[in-house]
Amino acid sequence: MINLAERRAASGPVIQMAGVNKWYGEFHVLKNINLEVRSGERVVVCGPSGSGKSTMIRCINRLEEHQKGRIVVDGIELIADLKQIDAVRREIGMVFQHFNLFPHMTVLENLTLAPMWVRNTPRKEAEDAAMAYLERVKIPEQAHKFPGQLSGGQQQRVAIARSLCMKPKIMLFDEPTSALDPEMIKEVLDVMIELAQGGMTMICVTHEMGFARTVADSMVFMDGGEIVEKAPPTEFFKNPKSERTKLFLSQILH
Amino acid sequence: MAPVSSVVAGSAPRPPADSIGVLGWLRTRLFSSVLNSILTILCIGLLVWIVPPLIDWMILDAVWSAAPPEVCRAAEGACWALLHEKARLILFGRYPYVEQWRPLLAMTVLIVAIALSCNRNFWRPWLAGVWAGTLALFGLLMWGGVLGMTYVENTLWGGLPLTMILSVFGMVGSFPLAVALALGRRSRMPIIHALSVGYIELIRGVPLISVLFMASFMFPLFLPSGVKVDELLRAQVAIILFTAAYLAEVIRGGLQSIPRGQDESAKSLGLNYWQTTTMIVLPQALRAVIPPIVNTFISLFKDTSLVAIVSLFDLLGSLRLALADPLWRNYFIEGYVFVALIYFFFCFFMSKYSQYLESQLQTGHRP
Amino acid sequence: MAEPTPSLAPARPPTGPRVWNNPRARAIIYQVLVLGGVIGAAAYLIDNTLTNLAERSIRSGFSFIWHEAGFAISEALIDYQPNHSYVRAFIAGLLNTLKVGLLGIVLVTILGIIIGIARLSTNWLVARLASVYVETFRNVPLLLQLYLWYSLLTEMLPGGRDALSLFTAFYLNKSGLMYPVPVYDGIHPFMIVAFLIGCVGAYAWGRYATRRHEATGVPTPRFWPSVGFVLGLPLVVWLIGGAPTAIDVPQMERFRFVGGWHVSIEFIALLLGLVVYTGAFVAETVRAGILSVSRGQTEAALSLGLRRGLVLRLVLLPQALRVIMPPLTSQYLNLMKNSSLAVAIGYPDLVAVANTTLNQTGQAIEAIAVIMAVYLTISLAISGFMNWYNKRVALVER
Numbered sequence A: 001m002i003n004l005a006e007r008r009a010a011s012g013p014v015i016q017m018a019g020v021n022k023w024y025g026e027f028h029v030l031k032n033i034n035l036e037v038r039s040g041e042r043v044v045v046c047g048p049s050g051s052g053k054s055t056m057i058r059c060i061n062r063l064e065e066h067q068k069g070r071i072v073v074d075g076i077e078l079i080a081d082l083k084q085i086d087a088v089r090r091e092i093g094m095v096f097q098h099f100n101l102f103p104h105m106t107v108l109e110n111l112t113l114a115p116m117w118v119r120n121t122p123r124k125e126a127e128d129a130a131m132a133y134l135e136r137v138k139i140p141e142q143a144h145k146f147p148g149q150l151s152g153g154q155q156q157r158v159a160i161a162r163s164l165c166m167k168p169k170i171m172l173f174d175e176p177t178s179a180l181d182p183e184m185i186k187e188v189l190d191v192m193i194e195l196a197q198g199g200m201t202m203i204c205v206t207h208e209m210g211f212a213r214t215v216a217d218s219m220v221f222m223d224g225g226e227i228v229e230k231a232p233p234t235e236f237f238k239n240p241k242s243e244r245t246k247l248f249l250s251q252i253l254h
Numbered sequence B: 001m002a003p004v005s006s007v008v009a010g011s012a013p014r015p016p017a018d019s020i021g022v023l024g025w026l027r028t029r030l031f032s033s034v035l036n037s038i039l040t041i042l043c044i045g046l047l048v049w050i051v052p053p054l055i056d057w058m059i060l061d062a063v064w065s066a067a068p069p070e071v072c073r074a075a076e077g078a079c080w081a082l083l084h085e086k087a088r089l090i091l092f093g094r095y096p097y098v099e100q101w102r103p104l105l106a107m108t109v110l111i112v113a114i115a116l117s118c119n120r121n122f123w124r125p126w127l128a129g130v131w132a133g134t135l136a137l138f139g140l141l142m143w144g145g146v147l148g149m150t151y152v153e154n155t156l157w158g159g160l161p162l163t164m165i166l167s168v169f170g171m172v173g174s175f176p177l178a179v180a181l182a183l184g185r186r187s188r189m190p191i192i193h194a195l196s197v198g199y200i201e202l203i204r205g206v207p208l209i210s211v212l213f214m215a216s217f218m219f220p221l222f223l224p225s226g227v228k229v230d231e232l233l234r235a236q237v238a239i240i241l242f243t244a245a246y247l248a249e250v251i252r253g254g255l256q257s258i259p260r261g262q263d264e265s266a267k268s269l270g271l272n273y274w275q276t277t278t279m280i281v282l283p284q285a286l287r288a289v290i291p292p293i294v295n296t297f298i299s300l301f302k303d304t305s306l307v308a309i310v311s312l313f314d315l316l317g318s319l320r321l322a323l324a325d326p327l328w329r330n331y332f333i334e335g336y337v338f339v340a341l342i343y344f345f346f347c348f349f350m351s352k353y354s355q356y357l358e359s360q361l362q363t364g365h366r367p
Numbered sequence C: 001m002a003e004p005t006p007s008l009a010p011a012r013p014p015t016g017p018r019v020w021n022n023p024r025a026r027a028i029i030y031q032v033l034v035l036g037g038v039i040g041a042a043a044y045l046i047d048n049t050l051t052n053l054a055e056r057s058i059r060s061g062f063s064f065i066w067h068e069a070g071f072a073i074s075e076a077l078i079d080y081q082p083n084h085s086y087v088r089a090f091i092a093g094l095l096n097t098l099k100v101g102l103l104g105i106v107l108v109t110i111l112g113i114i115i116g117i118a119r120l121s122t123n124w125l126v127a128r129l130a131s132v133y134v135e136t137f138r139n140v141p142l143l144l145q146l147y148l149w150y151s152l153l154t155e156m157l158p159g160g161r162d163a164l165s166l167f168t169a170f171y172l173n174k175s176g177l178m179y180p181v182p183v184y185d186g187i188h189p190f191m192i193v194a195f196l197i198g199c200v201g202a203y204a205w206g207r208y209a210t211r212r213h214e215a216t217g218v219p220t221p222r223f224w225p226s227v228g229f230v231l232g233l234p235l236v237v238w239l240i241g242g243a244p245t246a247i248d249v250p251q252m253e254r255f256r257f258v259g260g261w262h263v264s265i266e267f268i269a270l271l272l273g274l275v276v277y278t279g280a281f282v283a284e285t286v287r288a289g290i291l292s293v294s295r296g297q298t299e300a301a302l303s304l305g306l307r308r309g310l311v312l313r314l315v316l317l318p319q320a321l322r323v324i325m326p327p328l329t330s331q332y333l334n335l336m337k338n339s340s341l342a343v344a345i346g347y348p349d350l351v352a353v354a355n356t357t358l359n360q361t362g363q364a365i366e367a368i369a370v371i372m373a374v375y376l377t378i379s380l381a382i383s384g385f386m387n388w389y390n391k392r393v394a395l396v397e398r
């Protein structure tokens, strides 16, 4: 553990956002976002609904385009260049609130699709790797089913495994548990915790504060399109600096 | 790794000028890429090529007033004088000229009834009564023979009223048969199921024109010798039989959309099959498929034009009658445009209404 | 075996006639009643018909189809003369139906896809124009459109020698379109064989590409090699055959055109009307299919690193096609059935031939039975295919 922490501290930022602004028409969604994430760092983002959390992390793999400022991921700047964007997307895995599994393919096909078509992995190899990841998310027996036949928690774990199959350096999670029933949340969080302990760089939008306390290196609080506060979890929960953070925490921690 | 220089935010941050306002709209909606810009220019070219000559022809150079055909021949544009001469023939067919206020009134009554039915607050049992009254009044006005109105036999009916009769009675008449067929197709009794499926698939597999031919040539053979059925009734029956198959499939879709729990809970309350069907399942199923029923009606409304082939003078048929006049036959485009606009008017509003209903039903606003 | 039944409290005996209360018996009674009603009605109608036929001394039965038809058919794909039999006339009509139907299906697919995608364009003008097209043409009866196209073409086009010409090879006038065709050469049959072999080759290449991709991981191109097989092979055969280039171009003679091939103005009007009308519906089908695939699917595929072309091919198209296929098939069926409106503008399709036969022989029942049987066969064949396809691609759900 110590070793890992040292390595983390030593390494430079893999994600840098500087002065990022975005508008939807006249509506200012992201206001001057400055954020750096070091390799191996686990960032948890929280904030009220509509504060721009999703928009921010979707800018990181260019599902949304920012209009001002710069975003650099692993040394590659996100500009209007398809090659650059492809390169960045290969480095980043993303898990969505509504899973977005491909309903017309089996679980195994979902997992091997990108390795075979993007990384040019032979099928056998891709399948072996996929099975290994399914083991890791504890559902190898579901490999030949279709997504529609799985429970929500199982689907989300497949979605995580699908991203992992591309061996990403960074994982983005956008409220991965908020579409799930309470009894399924734990099985997904367990997988995410295990992933975090393996040293993965993660940015995670979630309101699961227990999870945040366990794994986060830093907490980011957003409101009205701004990053209001970034702090390590102990500090963040014990004495938040901003009034807005206090109010938010009092609401969700009761 | 590239060093990232912090961008200093301006004092009052504004979105980039090219993403908002008229300029932003132009950029995002018309010129967002090279391909889009080319497409936009092509479209503008197409419009410039088509629209001004069309406006010239239809409006500026057109003969608007009543005029003899010779005047039209001299003019560059459309000959709307055709309508001064022929509009009543097109709209009412060969219905006696002085009595044409009757079909006009009848149509007005029918359109008011349709307009009433579009309001979901009026979907109550009394609406059925309104409809029965409307249809009776319609027949009374068209036939006459009482209250000092002369009798007009239905071989003289034509134009828009005939189109409306065929489609409205086609819909109303096919409804009971369609419900029976839909229930039959879902029945677990093999013979009833097979008969329903056979009928539905047979009718849906053949073109309407063949059913109209059948009505036209074969119905007289089916009936005991001496019994005569006029052409209108034959076509009407054909349209009813044809529509019923399509409507049955629409209603079956509605029946399928009702969760089985509804059926089961009704049965467990002690309701029998007919009670369950008529009180629980059918009302919900029919309500769910009102938008596709409206769409079926639109198809039917357009399809009635096929009776022109079996020599009835519906809206299209009486237009062809009008265009048979050698003096005016050169102005067929004007005639077709006029009739097309009438069809368009009805169909377009009905389809918009159906879309509106669909969105209402989807968002869970229950009438 | 014979266990003693446990003793129960004495039950109340059922009231009413027992048979009627037995659900199974009741079902049988219902069905017998319905069947009896249907058979009775049919018997009554048949009896009337037979009496009427006898009264009017109309013959019945299908033996007439072997008699000489005696009417001409203006265009036919097979050799047909008035002194040929009715059955030959029917076949000529059927082939004309299939000709306009199949060509229509191909064209309407292309038009529908273009307009459907245009309706979803981010370009406001393109989307507007596409929706104006759709709303205009689907809200006006097809028959009216057919009459209008036909009148427009026959009234507006020049007649005879004043034909509009393109490259002095295609001529369009009131009577139809004249177009050039290659002069028959011994190599042409071999080119067709080569084309068929090319299709098989393209299919085999597709399978090979998949296998190679799976084995080595290297995605293998499919599109251009397939095109190479399908078009290249006939081209090679053509070159081997000495590359015969003789083309039979329509020529203007003193009074008429000679040479080339010809399609009638009725055919053009019918095809145009069917394609333009059905295209509006197909466009809506395509649009709905594309919209049915949620945005999340694209986003998930993109964030896995798939390029846009692959997202379309591997994720979006398979899902959209599933939604599009059933309504698309029924639009194809509609087009086929609507081609029967040919009778209104004088294109000699099956219905037109049957209609003439009916008027000549008075054998209405037989003529209409032929029409219905043929269309029913076409419909059942197409919908049988559709059901098979739907079963194959059905999504597995919980």
Ligand SMILES: Nc1ncnc2c1ncn2[C@@H]1O[C@H](COP(=O)(O)OP(=O)(O)OP(=O)(O)O)[C@@H](O)[C@H]1O
Binding pocket: A024, A027, A029, A047, A048, A049, A050, A051, A052, A053, A054, A055, A056
């Ligand atoms: N495509 C869009 N067009 C216009 N406005 C949008 C669009 N997408 C998002 N917005 C707006 O941007 C704001 C931020 O949205 P975002 O989805 O990032 O919020 P969020 O913090 O993720 O909220 P939640 O917790 O509800 O997911 C919201 O006010 C939303 O209405």
Ligand SMILES: [Mg+2]
Binding pocket: A053, A054, A055, A174, A175
């Ligand atoms: Mg969000």
